[in-house]
Amino acid sequence: AQSVTQLGSHVSVSEGALVLLRCNYSSSVPPYLFWYVQYPNQGLQLLLKYTSAATLVKGINGFEAEFKKSETSFHLTKPSAHMSDAAEYFCAVSVGPQGAQKLVFGQGTRLTINP
């Protein structure tokens, strides 16, 4: 079975500090991995995705994530946090047979930015 685990349901950092949100997955085949962000009262929006090309993936708003097969991880980072980054972040992995894949989401990490 394939699944995804986000370590830490809440993360709090100071404005300007490094943001690190952790995601580990389990998969028997090379996965497609995604990070989505959800702002209050909105749907999810794609930050970035890994599709077996470059292991370091750059996304929107200065975020990036590195696929590490040996650690089965896909952690999300941003060098310097902004107040506008406060939101909930979801890691997801594509599972299922060719032509019938679906996304399995982690439980989410709420990011708080302290002034």
Place this chain on the structure above:
Amino acid sequence: ETGVTQTPRHLVMGMTNKKSLKCEQHLGHNAMYWYKQSAKKPLELMFVYNFKEQTENNSVPSRFSPECPNSSHLFLHLHTLQPEDSALYLCASSQDFLDTQYFGPGTRLTVL
């Protein structure tokens, strides 16, 4: 209008009511999805439609009934719901199953 839209944004209903949620995508995508987002639980996939055909029913109770009349519209018909069905219901669409999913803003459902 662009993207994925959902109506209504908020819905309060009694357990004996019948209501419907509507989703419309203006992106020309082939796949559409219903998700349930409850507090403190991971996002749950409910239904998947590909080219108007249902390809996934993730063990959803029959009090939830989806309908996909064309690849731009998706409905979720609700009847005799329970209070534990209160949640944010999100619709999404994508060109293909491995492509980026685009989400609507959701319908906040409260069942009294």
